[in-house]
Amino acid sequence: MWKYYNPVEVVFGTGKLEELGQLMAERGMDRALIVSDPFTHRSGVAEQLKQYAGGRVLDIISEVEPNPTCDNVDACTARARAIGAQSIIALGGGSAMDCAKSTAAAAAMNCTGLELLRGKPITDALPIIAIPTTAGTGSEVGWGAVLSDHATNSKIAIFGSPMFPKLALVDPVLTYTVPPAVTASTGLDVIAHSLDAMCSVRANPVSDGLAVRAAKLAFENLEAAFRDGSDPVARERMAMASTIAGYAFSNTGTTGSHACSYLLTAKYRIPHGEACALTLDAWFRKDAAVRPVLHVLSRMMGFADANAAADRVAELKRITGMRTTLTTMGVPDTREAFDELVTNAAASGNMTNDICGATQEDIASILEALR
Ligand SMILES: NC(=O)c1ccc[n+]([C@@H]2O[C@H](COP(=O)([O-])OP(=O)(O)OC[C@H]3O[C@@H](n4cnc5c(N)ncnc54)[C@H](O)[C@@H]3O)[C@@H](O)[C@H]2O)c1
Numbered sequence: 001m002w003k004y005y006n007p008v009e010v011v012f013g014t015g016k017l018e019e020l021g022q023l024m025a026e027r028g029m030d031r032a033l034i035v036s037d038p039f040t041h042r043s044g045v046a047e048q049l050k051q052y053a054g055g056r057v058l059d060i061i062s063e064v065e066p067n068p069t070c071d072n073v074d075a076c077t078a079r080a081r082a083i084g085a086q087s088i089i090a091l092g093g094g095s096a097m098d099c100a101k102s103t104a105a106a107a108a109m110n111c112t113g114l115e116l117l118r119g120k121p122i123t124d125a126l127p128i129i130a131i132p133t134t135a136g137t138g139s140e141v142g143w144g145a146v147l148s149d150h151a152t153n154s155k156i157a158i159f160g161s162p163m164f165p166k167l168a169l170v171d172p173v174l175t176y177t178v179p180p181a182v183t184a185s186t187g188l189d190v191i192a193h194s195l196d197a198m199c200s201v202r203a204n205p206v207s208d209g210l211a212v213r214a215a216k217l218a219f220e221n222l223e224a225a226f227r228d229g230s231d232p233v234a235r236e237r238m239a240m241a242s243t244i245a246g247y248a249f250s251n252t253g254t255t256g257s258h259a260c261s262y263l264l265t266a267k268y269r270i271p272h273g274e275a276c277a278l279t280l281d282a283w284f285r286k287d288a289a290v291r292p293v294l295h296v297l298s299r300m301m302g303f304a305d306a307n308a309a310a311d312r313v314a315e316l317k318r319i320t321g322m323r324t325t326l327t328t329m330g331v332p333d334t335r336e337a338f339d340e341l342v343t344n345a346a347a348s349g350n351m352t353n354d355i356c357g358a359t360q361e362d363i364a365s366i367l368e369a370l371r
Protein backbone atom coordinates (compact mmCIF):
# COMPACT_ATOMS: atom_id res chain seq x y z
CA MET A 1 0.00 0.00 0.00
CA TRP A 2 1.19 3.51 -0.70
CA LYS A 3 -0.35 6.96 -1.00
CA TYR A 4 0.69 10.41 -2.10
CA TYR A 5 -0.99 13.73 -1.31
CA ASN A 6 0.06 17.31 -1.85
CA PRO A 7 -2.47 20.10 -2.41
CA VAL A 8 -0.02 22.94 -3.13
CA GLU A 9 -0.53 24.76 -6.41
CA VAL A 10 2.69 25.99 -7.96
CA VAL A 11 3.36 28.83 -10.37
CA PHE A 12 6.95 28.71 -11.61
CA GLY A 13 8.79 31.05 -13.93
CA THR A 14 11.18 33.90 -14.41
CA GLY A 15 9.38 37.20 -13.88
CA LYS A 16 6.25 35.58 -12.36
CA LEU A 17 6.60 37.70 -9.19
CA GLU A 18 5.10 40.63 -11.01
CA GLU A 19 1.79 38.76 -11.15
CA LEU A 20 1.47 38.56 -7.37
CA GLY A 21 -1.46 40.99 -7.17
CA GLN A 22 -3.48 39.09 -9.73
CA LEU A 23 -2.60 35.71 -8.20
CA MET A 24 -3.77 36.97 -4.79
CA ALA A 25 -6.99 38.40 -6.24
CA GLU A 26 -7.81 35.12 -8.02
CA ARG A 27 -7.48 33.28 -4.71
CA GLY A 28 -9.42 35.83 -2.69
CA MET A 29 -6.34 36.67 -0.61
CA ASP A 30 -6.10 40.13 0.89
CA ARG A 31 -4.85 41.99 3.99
CA ALA A 32 -1.54 40.16 3.91
CA LEU A 33 1.51 40.35 6.15
CA ILE A 34 4.83 39.63 4.43
CA VAL A 35 7.04 37.61 6.78
CA SER A 36 10.64 37.72 5.60
CA ASP A 37 14.30 38.02 6.59
CA PRO A 38 16.63 41.04 6.76
CA PHE A 39 18.06 40.31 3.30
CA THR A 40 14.71 40.93 1.60
CA HIS A 41 14.45 44.25 3.43
CA ARG A 42 18.00 45.36 2.58
CA SER A 43 17.68 44.34 -1.06
CA GLY A 44 14.30 46.00 -1.51
CA VAL A 45 12.71 42.70 -2.61
CA ALA A 46 10.02 42.79 0.09
CA GLU A 47 9.03 46.35 -0.78
CA GLN A 48 8.97 45.50 -4.48
CA LEU A 49 6.68 42.58 -3.76
CA LYS A 50 4.38 44.82 -1.74
CA GLN A 51 4.04 46.99 -4.81
CA TYR A 52 3.33 44.01 -7.04
CA ALA A 53 0.57 43.02 -4.61
CA GLY A 54 -1.25 46.27 -5.45
CA GLY A 55 -2.60 47.22 -2.02
CA ARG A 56 -3.21 43.66 -0.82
CA VAL A 57 -0.21 43.73 1.55
CA LEU A 58 -0.68 45.68 4.78
CA ASP A 59 2.76 45.35 6.30
CA ILE A 60 6.20 43.72 6.11
CA ILE A 61 8.13 42.13 8.97
CA SER A 62 11.70 41.31 8.04
CA GLU A 63 13.46 40.35 11.24
CA VAL A 64 13.32 36.55 10.96
CA GLU A 65 16.69 35.00 11.93
CA PRO A 66 18.30 31.96 10.29
CA ASN A 67 16.86 28.85 12.00
CA PRO A 68 13.85 30.76 13.34
CA THR A 69 13.02 30.67 17.01
CA CYS A 70 9.70 30.60 18.84
CA ASP A 71 10.37 34.25 19.75
CA ASN A 72 10.54 35.08 16.03
CA VAL A 73 7.16 33.41 15.55
CA ASP A 74 5.67 35.29 18.50
CA ALA A 75 6.90 38.65 17.19
CA CYS A 76 5.41 37.96 13.75
CA THR A 77 2.16 36.70 15.24
CA ALA A 78 1.85 39.85 17.35
CA ARG A 79 2.28 41.96 14.22
CA ALA A 80 -0.26 39.85 12.30
CA ARG A 81 -2.78 40.36 15.11
CA ALA A 82 -2.06 44.08 15.44
CA ILE A 83 -2.81 44.73 11.77
CA GLY A 84 -5.66 42.23 11.45
CA ALA A 85 -3.82 40.15 8.83
CA GLN A 86 -5.99 37.70 6.92
CA SER A 87 -3.24 36.07 4.91
CA ILE A 88 0.52 35.54 5.06
CA ILE A 89 3.18 35.89 2.40
CA ALA A 90 6.15 33.72 3.29
CA LEU A 91 9.13 35.34 1.58
CA GLY A 92 12.71 34.16 1.99
CA GLY A 93 14.82 31.10 2.49
CA GLY A 94 13.55 28.19 4.56
CA SER A 95 14.02 30.17 7.75
CA ALA A 96 11.63 32.97 6.80
CA MET A 97 9.16 30.60 5.13
CA ASP A 98 9.04 28.28 8.15
CA CYS A 99 8.58 31.22 10.51
CA ALA A 100 5.83 32.55 8.25
CA LYS A 101 4.03 29.21 8.11
CA SER A 102 4.23 28.88 11.89
CA THR A 103 2.98 32.46 12.23
CA ALA A 104 0.02 31.63 9.98
CA ALA A 105 -0.84 28.76 12.34
CA ALA A 106 -0.19 30.65 15.59
CA ALA A 107 -2.26 33.63 14.43
CA ALA A 108 -5.23 31.49 13.41
CA MET A 109 -5.04 29.30 16.54
CA ASN A 110 -4.21 32.11 18.95
CA CYS A 111 -1.21 30.29 20.42
CA THR A 112 2.54 30.75 20.84
CA GLY A 113 5.52 29.43 18.90
CA LEU A 114 6.60 27.37 21.91
CA GLU A 115 3.21 25.66 22.08
CA LEU A 116 3.63 24.66 18.43
CA LEU A 117 7.19 23.46 19.05
CA ARG A 118 5.93 21.36 21.97
CA GLY A 119 3.45 19.57 19.73
CA LYS A 120 0.16 21.46 19.88
CA PRO A 121 -1.86 19.99 16.98
CA ILE A 122 -2.08 22.42 14.08
CA THR A 123 -5.75 22.66 13.23
CA ASP A 124 -5.90 26.00 11.44
CA ALA A 125 -3.74 28.58 9.68
CA LEU A 126 -4.19 31.79 7.74
CA PRO A 127 -3.86 31.17 3.97
CA ILE A 128 -0.24 31.30 2.81
CA ILE A 129 1.54 32.21 -0.41
CA ALA A 130 5.14 31.00 -0.22
CA ILE A 131 7.87 32.68 -2.27
CA PRO A 132 11.34 31.10 -1.89
CA THR A 133 14.51 33.17 -2.31
CA THR A 134 16.91 30.23 -1.99
CA ALA A 135 16.96 26.99 -3.98
CA GLY A 136 17.02 24.77 -0.97
CA THR A 137 14.35 23.78 1.45
CA GLY A 138 11.26 23.17 -0.69
CA SER A 139 9.29 24.50 2.28
CA GLU A 140 7.09 26.37 -0.22
CA VAL A 141 5.30 23.10 -1.06
CA GLY A 142 5.48 21.40 2.33
CA TRP A 143 3.32 21.12 5.42
CA GLY A 144 6.27 21.27 7.82
CA ALA A 145 8.19 24.04 9.53
CA VAL A 146 11.40 23.74 11.52
CA LEU A 147 11.59 25.81 14.71
CA SER A 148 14.48 26.24 17.12
CA ASP A 149 14.62 26.88 20.84
CA HIS A 150 18.03 28.25 21.82
CA ALA A 151 17.39 27.65 25.53
CA THR A 152 17.37 23.87 25.01
CA ASN A 153 19.47 23.66 21.81
CA SER A 154 16.48 21.99 20.21
CA LYS A 155 15.51 22.16 16.56
CA ILE A 156 12.23 20.45 15.82
CA ALA A 157 10.07 20.01 12.72
CA ILE A 158 6.36 20.61 13.26
CA PHE A 159 3.71 19.50 10.80
CA GLY A 160 0.11 20.36 10.02
CA SER A 161 -1.84 20.27 6.77
CA PRO A 162 -3.23 23.80 7.35
CA MET A 163 0.40 24.94 6.83
CA PHE A 164 0.45 23.70 3.23
CA PRO A 165 0.67 26.99 1.29
CA LYS A 166 -2.25 27.79 -1.01
CA LEU A 167 0.27 28.74 -3.64
CA ALA A 168 4.01 28.40 -4.17
CA LEU A 169 5.22 31.25 -6.36
CA VAL A 170 8.71 30.32 -7.52
CA ASP A 171 10.66 32.92 -9.46
CA PRO A 172 14.31 31.87 -9.97
CA VAL A 173 15.35 35.53 -10.36
CA LEU A 174 15.12 35.86 -6.58
CA THR A 175 17.99 33.40 -6.14
CA TYR A 176 20.51 35.32 -8.30
CA THR A 177 21.83 37.23 -5.27
CA VAL A 178 22.46 34.16 -3.11
CA PRO A 179 26.21 34.13 -2.26
CA PRO A 180 28.29 31.05 -3.24
CA ALA A 181 28.53 29.51 0.25
CA VAL A 182 24.73 29.71 0.69
CA THR A 183 24.21 28.40 -2.87
CA ALA A 184 26.36 25.41 -1.94
CA SER A 185 24.71 24.69 1.39
CA THR A 186 21.13 25.14 0.14
CA GLY A 187 21.89 23.20 -3.07
CA LEU A 188 23.25 20.28 -1.08
CA ASP A 189 20.04 20.46 0.97
CA VAL A 190 18.11 19.90 -2.29
CA ILE A 191 20.20 16.80 -3.00
CA ALA A 192 19.71 15.68 0.62
CA HIS A 193 15.92 16.03 0.30
CA SER A 194 15.93 13.99 -2.90
CA LEU A 195 18.19 11.20 -1.65
CA ASP A 196 16.61 11.16 1.83
CA ALA A 197 13.16 10.79 0.20
CA MET A 198 14.42 7.70 -1.63
CA CYS A 199 15.75 6.29 1.68
CA SER A 200 12.45 6.71 3.52
CA VAL A 201 10.21 3.90 4.73
CA ARG A 202 7.44 5.95 3.04
CA ALA A 203 9.17 6.17 -0.38
CA ASN A 204 6.68 5.35 -3.13
CA PRO A 205 6.57 5.45 -6.95
CA VAL A 206 5.40 9.08 -7.04
CA SER A 207 7.97 10.36 -4.52
CA ASP A 208 10.73 8.30 -6.18
CA GLY A 209 9.89 9.83 -9.57
CA LEU A 210 9.94 13.34 -8.14
CA ALA A 211 13.12 12.69 -6.16
CA VAL A 212 15.00 11.30 -9.16
CA ARG A 213 14.04 14.28 -11.33
CA ALA A 214 15.01 16.74 -8.58
CA ALA A 215 18.32 15.02 -7.80
CA LYS A 216 19.33 14.83 -11.47
CA LEU A 217 18.64 18.54 -11.94
CA ALA A 218 20.57 19.43 -8.80
CA PHE A 219 23.51 17.11 -9.51
CA GLU A 220 23.80 18.62 -13.00
CA ASN A 221 23.47 22.28 -12.04
CA LEU A 222 24.72 22.92 -8.51
CA GLU A 223 28.36 23.29 -9.46
CA ALA A 224 27.51 25.80 -12.23
CA ALA A 225 25.24 27.83 -9.92
CA PHE A 226 27.98 27.85 -7.30
CA ARG A 227 30.66 28.99 -9.75
CA ASP A 228 28.52 31.66 -11.42
CA GLY A 229 25.51 32.83 -9.45
CA SER A 230 24.27 34.86 -12.40
CA ASP A 231 23.98 31.81 -14.69
CA PRO A 232 20.23 31.94 -15.42
CA VAL A 233 19.98 28.34 -16.63
CA ALA A 234 21.72 26.87 -13.58
CA ARG A 235 19.69 29.07 -11.22
CA GLU A 236 16.40 28.15 -12.91
CA ARG A 237 17.18 24.44 -12.78
CA MET A 238 18.24 24.60 -9.12
CA ALA A 239 15.00 26.42 -8.27
CA MET A 240 13.06 23.74 -10.11
CA ALA A 241 15.01 20.99 -8.36
CA SER A 242 14.33 22.53 -4.97
CA THR A 243 10.57 22.70 -5.47
CA ILE A 244 10.33 19.23 -7.00
CA ALA A 245 12.39 17.77 -4.13
CA GLY A 246 9.95 19.56 -1.80
CA TYR A 247 7.06 17.70 -3.42
CA ALA A 248 8.97 14.43 -2.99
CA PHE A 249 9.81 14.73 0.69
CA SER A 250 6.49 16.37 1.62
CA ASN A 251 5.20 12.78 1.62
CA THR A 252 8.20 10.74 2.66
CA GLY A 253 9.85 12.99 5.22
CA THR A 254 13.63 13.14 5.42
CA THR A 255 15.94 10.52 6.88
CA GLY A 256 19.51 9.85 8.11
CA SER A 257 21.28 12.95 6.80
CA HIS A 258 18.71 15.23 8.37
CA ALA A 259 18.64 13.25 11.64
CA CYS A 260 22.39 13.80 12.01
CA SER A 261 22.17 17.50 11.11
CA TYR A 262 19.92 18.97 13.78
CA LEU A 263 22.37 19.19 16.69
CA LEU A 264 25.14 20.38 14.38
CA THR A 265 22.93 23.32 13.49
CA ALA A 266 21.26 23.93 16.85
CA LYS A 267 24.43 23.70 18.95
CA TYR A 268 27.34 24.32 16.58
CA ARG A 269 25.55 26.75 14.22
CA ILE A 270 26.42 24.85 11.04
CA PRO A 271 24.16 25.94 8.13
CA HIS A 272 21.38 23.42 7.56
CA GLY A 273 22.44 22.09 4.13
CA GLU A 274 26.10 21.83 5.07
CA ALA A 275 25.14 19.91 8.22
CA CYS A 276 22.96 17.49 6.21
CA ALA A 277 25.67 17.01 3.60
CA LEU A 278 28.14 15.78 6.24
CA THR A 279 26.60 12.28 6.42
CA LEU A 280 24.49 12.27 3.24
CA ASP A 281 26.78 10.16 1.09
CA ALA A 282 27.41 7.67 3.89
CA TRP A 283 23.67 7.12 4.46
CA PHE A 284 22.96 6.73 0.74
CA ARG A 285 25.60 4.00 0.47
CA LYS A 286 24.24 2.25 3.56
CA ASP A 287 20.64 2.47 2.39
CA ALA A 288 21.45 1.09 -1.07
CA ALA A 289 22.43 -2.17 0.61
CA VAL A 290 18.92 -2.37 2.13
CA ARG A 291 16.94 -0.91 -0.78
CA PRO A 292 18.75 -2.09 -3.95
CA VAL A 293 16.34 -0.09 -6.12
CA LEU A 294 18.48 2.91 -5.12
CA HIS A 295 20.99 1.62 -7.68
CA VAL A 296 18.27 1.69 -10.36
CA LEU A 297 17.19 5.20 -9.32
CA SER A 298 20.84 6.29 -9.36
CA ARG A 299 21.15 5.06 -12.95
CA MET A 300 18.12 7.22 -13.79
CA MET A 301 20.04 10.14 -12.25
CA GLY A 302 22.91 9.43 -14.66
CA PHE A 303 25.24 7.44 -12.37
CA ALA A 304 26.59 3.91 -12.67
CA ASP A 305 25.07 3.02 -9.29
CA ALA A 306 24.25 4.42 -5.84
CA ASN A 307 27.91 4.45 -4.81
CA ALA A 308 28.76 6.64 -7.80
CA ALA A 309 25.95 9.04 -6.79
CA ALA A 310 27.38 9.12 -3.26
CA ASP A 311 30.86 9.77 -4.71
CA ARG A 312 29.48 12.82 -6.54
CA VAL A 313 27.98 14.13 -3.28
CA ALA A 314 31.42 13.87 -1.69
CA GLU A 315 33.01 15.58 -4.69
CA LEU A 316 30.47 18.43 -4.61
CA LYS A 317 31.20 19.00 -0.92
CA ARG A 318 34.90 19.27 -1.74
CA ILE A 319 34.41 21.57 -4.74
CA THR A 320 32.12 23.91 -2.81
CA GLY A 321 34.32 24.03 0.29
CA MET A 322 31.87 22.43 2.74
CA ARG A 323 33.35 21.21 6.00
CA THR A 324 33.57 17.43 5.99
CA THR A 325 34.66 16.54 9.53
CA LEU A 326 33.20 17.03 12.99
CA THR A 327 36.40 18.75 14.11
CA THR A 328 36.26 21.41 11.40
CA MET A 329 32.60 21.92 12.29
CA GLY A 330 33.69 22.86 15.80
CA VAL A 331 32.59 19.73 17.65
CA PRO A 332 35.00 19.16 20.57
CA ASP A 333 36.99 15.94 20.23
CA THR A 334 35.52 14.41 23.41
CA ARG A 335 33.51 11.26 24.08
CA GLU A 336 30.74 13.38 25.59
CA ALA A 337 30.31 15.63 22.54
CA PHE A 338 30.42 12.64 20.20
CA ASP A 339 27.89 10.64 22.20
CA GLU A 340 25.55 13.61 22.33
CA LEU A 341 25.52 13.74 18.52
CA VAL A 342 24.78 10.02 18.28
CA THR A 343 22.03 10.10 20.90
CA ASN A 344 20.43 13.15 19.34
CA ALA A 345 20.38 11.57 15.87
CA ALA A 346 19.07 8.26 17.21
CA ALA A 347 16.20 10.03 18.99
CA SER A 348 15.14 11.88 15.85
CA GLY A 349 11.98 10.78 14.05
CA ASN A 350 13.95 11.20 10.81
CA MET A 351 16.16 8.30 11.84
CA THR A 352 13.28 5.88 12.42
CA ASN A 353 11.90 7.06 9.08
CA ASP A 354 15.05 5.71 7.39
CA ILE A 355 14.65 2.35 5.64
CA CYS A 356 18.05 1.08 6.86
CA GLY A 357 16.78 0.77 10.45
CA ALA A 358 20.03 2.16 11.87
CA THR A 359 21.01 1.36 15.45
CA GLN A 360 22.98 3.67 17.74
CA GLU A 361 26.08 1.65 16.76
CA ASP A 362 25.41 2.26 13.04
CA ILE A 363 25.09 6.00 13.62
CA ALA A 364 28.24 6.02 15.74
CA SER A 365 30.17 4.18 13.07
CA ILE A 366 29.11 6.67 10.36
CA LEU A 367 30.02 9.65 12.57
CA GLU A 368 33.25 8.02 13.80
CA ALA A 369 34.55 7.99 10.22
CA LEU A 370 33.89 11.73 10.05
CA ARG A 371 35.65 12.84 13.22
N1 LIG B 1 10.21 23.30 6.13
C1 LIG B 1 11.00 22.45 5.53
O1 LIG B 1 10.53 21.57 4.88
C2 LIG B 1 12.48 22.61 5.62
C3 LIG B 1 13.31 21.77 4.88
C4 LIG B 1 14.69 21.94 5.00
C5 LIG B 1 15.19 22.93 5.83
N2 LIG B 1 14.35 23.70 6.54
C6 LIG B 1 14.83 24.77 7.43
O2 LIG B 1 15.07 25.94 6.65
C7 LIG B 1 16.13 26.68 7.25
C8 LIG B 1 17.24 26.91 6.26
O3 LIG B 1 16.74 27.59 5.14
P1 LIG B 1 17.72 28.04 3.96
O4 LIG B 1 18.73 26.99 3.78
O5 LIG B 1 16.88 28.44 2.82
O6 LIG B 1 18.51 29.29 4.57
P2 LIG B 1 18.01 30.59 5.34
O7 LIG B 1 16.60 30.89 5.06
O8 LIG B 1 18.41 30.46 6.77
O9 LIG B 1 18.90 31.69 4.62
C9 LIG B 1 20.32 31.64 4.75
C10 LIG B 1 20.88 33.04 4.57
O10 LIG B 1 20.74 33.45 3.20
C11 LIG B 1 20.11 34.73 3.14
N3 LIG B 1 19.36 34.76 1.89
C12 LIG B 1 18.17 34.17 1.62
N4 LIG B 1 17.81 34.40 0.35
C13 LIG B 1 18.77 35.17 -0.19
C14 LIG B 1 18.95 35.76 -1.48
N5 LIG B 1 18.09 35.56 -2.46
N6 LIG B 1 20.08 36.49 -1.69
C15 LIG B 1 20.99 36.67 -0.70
N7 LIG B 1 20.87 36.15 0.53
C16 LIG B 1 19.77 35.41 0.78
C17 LIG B 1 19.27 34.82 4.39
O11 LIG B 1 19.02 36.15 4.74
C18 LIG B 1 20.17 34.10 5.40
O12 LIG B 1 21.11 34.96 5.94
C19 LIG B 1 16.60 25.88 8.43
O13 LIG B 1 15.98 26.34 9.62
C20 LIG B 1 16.15 24.48 8.09
O14 LIG B 1 16.01 23.66 9.21
C21 LIG B 1 13.02 23.57 6.44
Ligand SMILES: [Fe+2]
Pocket residue numbers: 137189192193258272276
Ligand atom coordinates in the same frame (compact mmCIF):
# COMPACT_ATOMS: atom_id res chain seq x y z
FE1 LIG C 1 16.71 20.06 4.58
